[in-house]
Amino acid sequence: MARYEVALDWVGGPSRTIDVDENETVLEASQRTGRSLPYGCRTGACGTCVGRLLAIDGTAADDDARDEEPTNVADAFAYRRTPKALKSRHRDDGYVLLCIAAPRTDCRIAVGSRVQAELVDNPWK
Amino acid sequence: MSDVNTPSDGEPDQDHDHAHHDHDHEGPGYATPQAAIEEGGREELAYVMSLYVGTDVDAPDFVAVVDLDPDSDTHGEILDQVELPNRGDELHHFGWNACSSSCHVEGLERRHLIVPGQRSSRIHVIDAKDRRNPELVEVIEPEEVFEHDLSAPHTVHCIPDGEILISMLGDADGELPGGFLELNDDFEIEGRWEPPGEVEMNYDYWYQPRHNVMVSSEWAAPKTYYPGFDIEDVEAGNYGQKIHFWDWEEGTVEQTIDLGEEGMIPLEVRFLHTPESTHGFVGAALSSNIFHFWWDDEGDEYRAEKVIDFESREHDDWDMPVPALPTDILISMDDRYLFGSNWLHGEVWMYDVSDPANPRRADSLSVGGTFGEVQEVQGRELAAGPQMIQLSLDGERLYWTTSLFSSWDNQFYPEEGERGSVMLKADVDPRKGTLELDEDFLVDWGECPAGPARAHEIRWPDGDCTSDVWQ
Ligand code: FES
Numbered sequence: 001m002a003r004y005e006v007a008l009d010w011v012g013g014p015s016r017t018i019d020v021d022e023n024e025t026v027l028e029a030s031q032r033t034g035r036s037l038p039y040g041c042r043t044g045a046c047g048t049c050v051g052r053l054l055a056i057d058g059t060a061a062d063d064d065a066r067d068e069e070p071t072n073v074a075d076a077f078a079y080r081r082t083p084k085a086l087k088s089r090h091r092d093d094g095y096v097l098l099c100i101a102a103p104r105t106d107c108r109i110a111v112g113s114r115v116q117a118e119l120v121d122n123p124w125k
Numbered sequence: 126m127s128d129v130n131t132p133s134d135g136e137p138d139q140d141h142d143h144a145h146h147d148h149d150h151e152g153p154g155y156a157t158p159q160a161a162i163e164e165g166g167r168e169e170l171a172y173v174m175s176l177y178v179g180t181d182v183d184a185p186d187f188v189a190v191v192d193l194d195p196d197s198d199t200h201g202e203i204l205d206q207v208e209l210p211n212r213g214d215e216l217h218h219f220g221w222n223a224c225s226s227s228c229h230v231e232g233l234e235r236r237h238l239i240v241p242g243q244r245s246s247r248i249h250v251i252d253a254k255d256r257r258n259p260e261l262v263e264v265i266e267p268e269e270v271f272e273h274d275l276s277a278p279h280t281v282h283c284i285p286d287g288e289i290l291i292s293m294l295g296d297a298d299g300e301l302p303g304g305f306l307e308l309n310d311d312f313e314i315e316g317r318w319e320p321p322g323e324v325e326m327n328y329d330y331w332y333q334p335r336h337n338v339m340v341s342s343e344w345a346a347p348k349t350y351y352p353g354f355d356i357e358d359v360e361a362g363n364y365g366q367k368i369h370f371w372d373w374e375e376g377t378v379e380q381t382i383d384l385g386e387e388g389m390i391p392l393e394v395r396f397l398h399t400p401e402s403t404h405g406f407v408g409a410a411l412s413s414n415i416f417h418f419w420w421d422d423e424g425d426e427y428r429a430e431k432v433i434d435f436e437s438r439e440h441d442d443w444d445m446p447v448p449a450l451p452t453d454i455l456i457s458m459d460d461r462y463l464f465g466s467n468w469l470h471g472e473v474w475m476y477d478v479s480d481p482a483n484p485r486r487a488d489s490l491s492v493g494g495t496f497g498e499v500q501e502v503q504g505r506e507l508a509a510g511p512q513m514i515q516l517s518l519d520g521e522r523l524y525w526t527t528s529l530f531s532s533w534d535n536q537f538y539p540e541e542g543e544r545g546s547v548m549l550k551a552d553v554d555p556r557k558g559t560l561e562l563d564e565d566f567l568v569d570w571g572e573c574p575a576g577p578a579r580a581h582e583i584r585w586p587d588g589d590c591t592s593d594v595w596q
């Protein structure tokens with residue numbers, strides 16, 4: 001069974017790299033290794049577990065590259081079910097629901113509760 | 126594990142001590158709303174939904190037991206935390222296995238708290254026989270709930286024979302339609318209460334058994350509101366604006382009222398407490414209006430009319446006028462006052478609803494939120510506006526917490542997650558119709574051992590203004 005190295009960068013916090021099996025979700029692997037990511041529904045409906053794909057296969061993870069051409073989530077993960085909590089603009093911007101996403105390559109993701117807060121703005125401010 | 130004790134020999138239970146009970150009723154609660162006011166006594170403890178979901182704190186949500194006894198050394202402190210076995214629940218609303226509506230069911234006790242996880246769809250049963258040290262006794266796992274093609278449990282009320290009804294906002298995939306899940310008196314899933322598809326959207330509900338009516342409101346599909354509030358969803362019609370009137374015994378919708386543009390996102394819905402009344406109120410959070418509804422004898426139908434309108438306010442630092450967002454409402458036990466919270470503006474308010482068609486503003490308090498005049502209490506900065514409210518049975522003390530929903534908090538009050546919620550209190554003078562902030566009272570979820578937590582719905586151990594119904 002293939003295993004991939006997934007680097008988790010907590011926004012405003014630490015980073016660590018975990019091994020994730022190809023038939024395991026990133027959330028499951030994070031729970032197995034002791035420091036869990038935020039989550040809620042675990043069915044792809046709530047967005048609590050969302051991460052943002054920064055880089056695939058150890059390619060450079062810098063913000064400029066992300067702005068120009070976001071890394072394609074479909075190259076890095078296979079979904080177990082439809083990611084309901086993400087709109088197409090979110091998918092295009094590299095957001096990925098880690099409760100239902102199993103890796104297909106080594107990659108680096110921004111994680112933590114602050115990524116969830118990026119999904120929607122305050123419309124009045 | 127039923128709360129109904131059936132006497133084995135069919136004889137009346139001789140051990141049962143009737144000395145302290147009203148002889149007119151045998152079961153939990155009080156014979157009438159007025160009896161609740163007279164016999165209830167002052168609230169000494171509160172159960173409060175407390176949560177870590179959606180933060181980086183790696184801990185499960187919990188039920189806080191808060192000391193409200195002013196003569197206690199631990200007044201204003203969290204006495205106990207009933208920890209749940211899993212993370213990720215988002216505790217939100219909860220209810221008792223029995224309320225005053227079952228006050229004639231002998232042997233039934235108001236003893237078990239039914240505590241759903243809004244995000245996880247997991248349902249917990251907590252035994253609160255020992256009021257200060259409640260314990261978790263039963264867990265219904267999400268997979269059992271999904272089997273009935275339902276998710277996102279919300280409002281819990283008892284059905285007046287020991288069974289329990291929970292409004293469910295989505296199907297198993299977090300989409301529409303929602304529905305209602307019924308539990309039996311052993312806290313097992315009985316199945317769906319209504320024929321599926323009676324409503325698309327669901328949220329809160331309240332019933333008035335003497336009129337065989339239930340009313341339900343609408344938020345949105347879980348997948349719509351879970352990630353946060355997206356104005357695109359409003360434009361796409363993904364948020365609710367209807368209320369539904371049900372045949373309570375049949376479980377079927379008899380009438381739907383579309384509240385229109387002025388009734389967007391109707392959340393908390395309440396009938397008056399007196400079982401004779403068909404009047405009630407619903408708060409439309411997004412359009413920031415309160416609607417009155419009532420049975421119109423001549424038209425032979427329910428009608429609804431906007432009776433309170435909160436204007437948006439300009440703020441120097443915000444691009445657009447800020448809506449009030451009245452997210453919770455509550456009717457005093459004597460049915461005289463309607464209280465509510467404007468979460469974005471930072472206001473709690475009370476209206477005299479002696480004439481429910483013409484509410485008269487009594488008083489309000491500007492605290493927390495975007496515009497609140499009071500922005501700290503005891504040196505503790507307030508991170509958000511007043512949200513879930515609860516009133517003492519005698520109508521003299523109004524309490525509130527500040528968290529709405531973890532992802533919506535993060536969007537409108539990002540500090541709420543970092544500092545945690547508070548519970549505050551105002552003294553109410555029902556004779557004069559006034560509210561006054563009690564600056565001596567503060568419960569701080571920012572100091573919880575695992576890290577700052579949010580606080581949501583509040584219940585009293587022996588019945589309160591947002592859970593008790595009378596037959
Ligand atoms: S935990 Fe809800 S979408 Fe992943």
